[in-house]
Amino acid sequence: MGKSILAVDDSGSLRQMVVFSLLAAGYQVTEAVDGQDGLEKAKAKVFDLVLTDHNMPRMDGLTLIRSLRTIANYERVPILMLTTESSDEMKAKGRAAGANGWLVKPFDPQRLTEVVKKVIG
Numbered sequence: 001m002g003k004s005i006l007a008v009d010d011s012g013s014l015r016q017m018v019v020f021s022l023l024a025a026g027y028q029v030t031e032a033v034d035g036q037d038g039l040e041k042a043k044a045k046v047f048d049l050v051l052t053d054h055n056m057p058r059m060d061g062l063t064l065i066r067s068l069r070t071i072a073n074y075e076r077v078p079i080l081m082l083t084t085e086s087s088d089e090m091k092a093k094g095r096a097a098g099a100n101g102w103l104v105k106p107f108d109p110q111r112l113t114e115v116v117k118k119v120i121g
Contacts, residue, residue: 003048003120004028008038008064009082010056014105018051018082021109022116035059039067046073049120051103054083054090062097069098078119082107 005027007018012033019029030047032038036058042050050068054061061081068074078100083090086104094102103115 002026002028004030004045005116005120006030006032006038006042006047006050008032008035008051008056008061009053010034011053014053014082017109018112021112025113025116027116035061035064035067038064042068042074043071047077049116050074050077050079051082051116052079054081054085054094062093065094065097065099080115080119082112 005022007015007029009015010033015031019031022029030041032041034056038052052061052064061083065079068079079098080101080103081094081099082103082105084105091102101115103112
């Protein structure tokens with residue numbers, strides 16, 4: 001049974017690429033269409049890793065991360081941001097919210113898999 005990952009992104013094509021890459025590497029992947037959807041799915045099940053975009057409708061990535069960090073089961077779950085924003089200011093905000101790492105879009109599927117393996121094995 002592979003480790004489970006929650007992939008949160010409002011772009012269907014990007015989620016598809018993430019899912020395809022991670023399934024090929026042996027992970028189980030659950031998709032969420034925005035931060036609100038991601039939070040609801042995370043409350044229903046504890047994932048080994050959360051991958052989230054930042055710019056999304058209903059709830060952005062930073063708000064999602066802050067919300068997850070208030071849930072006991074998610075205090076230590078690794079959270080990676082997968083976003084087009086790569087400024088130092090944005091990374092600092094991500095870290096302050098509780099993100100463990102950062103991948104800039106467009107991403108290389110192999111790089112994504114390597115980072116995930118490093119974080120959750």
